[in-house]
Amino acid sequence: MSAAPELISPRSPRVSAARRLARRNFRGKERLFLAEGPQAVREAAAHHVDEAATLVELFATVEAAERYADIVGEARTAGARVHLADEDVIADISTTVTPQGLVGICRFLDTPFEEILAARPRLVAVLAHVRDPGNAGTVLRCADAAGAEAVVLTDASVDLYNPKAVRASVGSLFHLPVAVGVPVEAAVRGLKDAGVRILAADGAGEDDLDDELDKGTMGGSTAWVFGNEAWGLPEETRALADAVVRVPIHGKAESLNLATAAAVCLYASARAQRASGGCRSVTDS
Numbered sequence: 001m002s003a004a005p006e007l008i009s010p011r012s013p014r015v016s017a018a019r020r021l022a023r024r025n026f027r028g029k030e031r032l033f034l035a036e037g038p039q040a041v042r043e044a045a046a047h048h049v050d051e052a053a054t055l056v057e058l059f060a061t062v063e064a065a066e067r068y069a070d071i072v073g074e075a076r077t078a079g080a081r082v083h084l085a086d087e088d089v090i091a092d093i094s095t096t097v098t099p100q101g102l103v104g105i106c107r108f109l110d111t112p113f114e115e116i117l118a119a120r121p122r123l124v125a126v127l128a129h130v131r132d133p134g135n136a137g138t139v140l141r142c143a144d145a146a147g148a149e150a151v152v153l154t155d156a157s158v159d160l161y162n163p164k165a166v167r168a169s170v171g172s173l174f175h176l177p178v179a180v181g182v183p184v185e186a187a188v189r190g191l192k193d194a195g196v197r198i199l200a201a202d203g204a205g206e207d208d209l210d211d212e213l214d215k216g217t218m219g220g221s222t223a224w225v226f227g228n229e230a231w232g233l234p235e236e237t238r239a240l241a242d243a244v245v246r247v248p249i250h251g252k253a254e255s256l257n258l259a260t261a262a263a264v265c266l267y268a269s270a271r272a273q274r275a276s277g278g279c280r281s282v283t284d285s
Contacts, residue, residue, distance in 0.1 A: 006084050010092035014083065018059065018093045018105060024159050032056070033161035035104040036094055038068050043171035044106045045074040053078040054174065057105040059085045059093055064101025071102065080104070095163040110160060111177035113152065113187070117194045119177070121149035123269055124191060124223040125262065128184045128237055129156045132229050136160070137168025138259040139226060144172035146266035151178045152187050152223075188225070188240040196221045198241045201265050202233050203255050205246035209268055212245055218272035224265050229258050 010019075020026040021034050035044045035055075044055040058075045062084055065072050076082055085093075093103050116124070125143040130136050136158045143151050153160055160180050166173055179187075188198055199212075201224055212218050225241060227233035238244050247256055247264050256264070 010089055012089070015059075015085075015089050015092060018057070018103070021105065022095050022163060024162070027159070027161050031108045032105050033108065033166065034093070034095065034163050035106050035166055036096060036102065036163065037100040037167070038064075038071055038102055039171045040166060040173075041068075041102045041104040042071050042074065043174040044104050045071065045078045045080065047109065047174040049107065049109050052107065053080065054106045054109055055080045055104050056107060058082045059090060059103045059105075061085060061087050061090050061101040064090075068102060075104070096167070108161065109174070109178075110180045111150070113179040113182045113190060116150045116152070116177050116179050117190050119149065120194060120221070121196065121223075122221045122273060123148040123266065124150045124152060124196065125266060126152045126154065126184075126187055126191075126223055126225045127157045128154045128187075128225050128233060129228040130226065130258065131158050132258075133158045133162040133165035134168045135229055135258045136162075137165040137170075137173070139262045140165075140169045140176075140178065141172040142259065142263040142266055144169075144175045146263070146270040148176060148266060148270075150176060152182055153178065153180045154184045154187060155181045156184075184225075184237055185240060188223075188237075191223045192242075194221075196223045197243075198223050198225060199265070199269075200225045200227075200233055200238050200241035200244045201247070201261055202227065202238060202244050203246050203261075204232075205244035207243045207245045209245050209247050209265065212243070213268060213272060216272075218269050219275065220273075222269045222273075224262070224269065226258060226262050226265075 047054040
């Protein structure tokens with residue numbers, strides 16, 4: 001027989017505290033954020049920072065707790081408090097139109113920029129003035145998939161813990177170090193001093209990605225700097241880069257959106273870094 005939900009009122013103090021985390025000022029004050037859905041909660045339950053579990057609390061409907069019993073078990077093993085909640089309570093906490101029945105509360109997990117530099121990363125994505133949380137989360141996911149060792153969000157970029165950014169990362173937020181609030185110039189200077197080549201991605205770049213691949217210049221440590229969705233990279237940021245690179249458009253499309261361009265650039269670097277004896281263009285048909 002299924003257990004009855006213990007939280008049935010959206011006005012419960014626990015529910016109200018969780019709901020406030022949808023707002024940035026409360027997230028910053030509490031240093032907690034929401035992670036929704038089975039994939040994000042599973043990754044959060046497995047993640048630790050300095051031996052402390054990232055997932056501290058989990059709200060689940062009775063149906064979700066039964067369907068994802070393994071995830072609920074992992075959450076309990078990690079030391080998280082688990083609450084069975086009415087569907088209306090989950091809907092009240094959730095920031096999605098169709099909640100999946102699991103909402104976790106997690107500790108902040110961003111990494112100091114100095115630690116990222118000390119690890120001598122070979123592939124880094126730098127988000128400069130990226131404001132759309134969906135784009136930020138998707139670029140983070142692309143960086144994870146391409147094998148990047150870190151992501152840096154500059155001080156003018158979207159909040160890493162925005163619920164939409166967390167969802168768009170599809171769990172990748174818990175897989176690689178992410179530094180936040182780093183001024184663009186400090187990020188670039190620090191990476192350069194660590195021996196990382198800086199490539200600015202820009203549709204009007206002087207250098208073509210295919211040419212860079214064919215010249216064999218992309219096999220070393222690289223940081224890609226991606227700019228704002230609407231206006232790209234300002235001239236002062238472009239000037240900091242070792243090269244400003246455009247993704248070639250072989251068809252009739254006017255341009256690529258930020259996340260798509262980031263995926264192409266990051267995978268180009270990943271392939272070049274892994275290649276033995278050179279590599280072919282990733283944009284050849």
